[in-house]
Amino acid sequence: MTLASVSEASPAADAPGGDVWVIGDVQGCAGALRALLAHPELARPDTELWFAGDLVNRGPDSLGALRLIRALGARARPILGNHDLHLLAVVAGVRPPGRSDTIQDVLDAPDAAELIDWLRHLPLLVRDRGHVMVHAGILPAWTLEQAQALAGEIETALRQPDWHPALHDLYGEEPLQWDDALRGPDRMRVIVNALTRMRVCHADGRMDFHHKGEPHATPGMMPWFELPGRRDPAVPVIFGHWSALGLHIRPDAICLDTGCVWGRALTALRLRDHRIIQQDCAACR
Template structure:
């Protein structure tokens, strides 16, 4: 079995298939890790989810902010921010089946061999790997329970920006979700700045990329994340790997061979 991890798809099915062909991926044998934001903005959100559902036994998925937003739209928890690229998916006869499956996914995953830890936006430096997995489980429990729609309604918003273990209720769930699916930069205290989406050179004073607050090789796992297209996969370190190379913006899609460490890329304009 070979294992691969791929950056944000955002409804770009053809580049994904290009990469899977390039690495010789076989669903009946191999495993594909998806770092989140499977849908939205790209041309084929519906067909992307249908394809992924067809090989679902070969997948390990962490949800991104766009996936959660799509679920909220599909469940009727919000009507704001409805992107035209989602219309075919939300109106499809199998939308319910696809959303039920998507809603079963995690926010943090660790590989069975303990080598990798994956989430959509990253893992705050102040959280241990075990804490990150435990906090992810809190969201998974809500997503798969009777309070899911209340969560979808309340997950929008930036507060609280600073994590506190004593947080409870919906503010706690929102903070977990924002750290794992929307985080890019924070200050020395760990307070997030959630409006920033730019390049490293444009980070406001007093803030740094979340991964720069991590001591090198402090964890036993290598972290895998996506979400930050403007980063262009540049973290400057081997123990934290960024995979969102901006396919939906006309750049590239990136896949990681999790066993060899080799990266493969497909031009999303081709």
């Protein structure tokens, strides 16, 4: 195992066991994940492992990544990202596989039904230990209680026995802005787009889904976490989804998408002191 980097921590921060480590976008990089999980601090049986979504797709082994995370059992707390929802949409017949998708191994697997059933029961938001984890972001108009309740609306729809129709309502870019009066498919789209696709917004809070590069590369746009009027900025939000932003730690927002699938690294952050361990992508090849 070749670690890209391990940040230094004080001796007091190295107390044994019981920690939470948050892992950024895996995206089918099962080899890098396996190597990262072999690190002594992450391998402890009492260590809890959070995953910031996008467990599958674009990497070489989506099936291996799902099986590995699922096998962690109660130690793992993964959430859904946009690529995970895309896999569900392909299974539901709502979306065709894309040319750059690497999810066919999941679709063809003998345990595909079990994996898909497990995947669609994952949450879109975790709130615990003084932090919130989502895949992309939280709109500034939402309190954390509201964001959690709205995430629950989507989770409930995906967990129904007849879950396929719900996927029809999740795709599209409109509306671009939240309104408490939204109902039906419009409401579901805004919730899902904010939690799993958002990166930058206009100053008035309208989301933009075309910008994928550096945070301030487009005039008039700003990262969602810099928007004025955020309702609960005192609680740090951990997210992924933005490899161009990369590892980004500030008091109110932490990005852990360090682009393993693009040849960089897979990152784990210890929740209590923000210590970082990174595994380079060489383990995926």
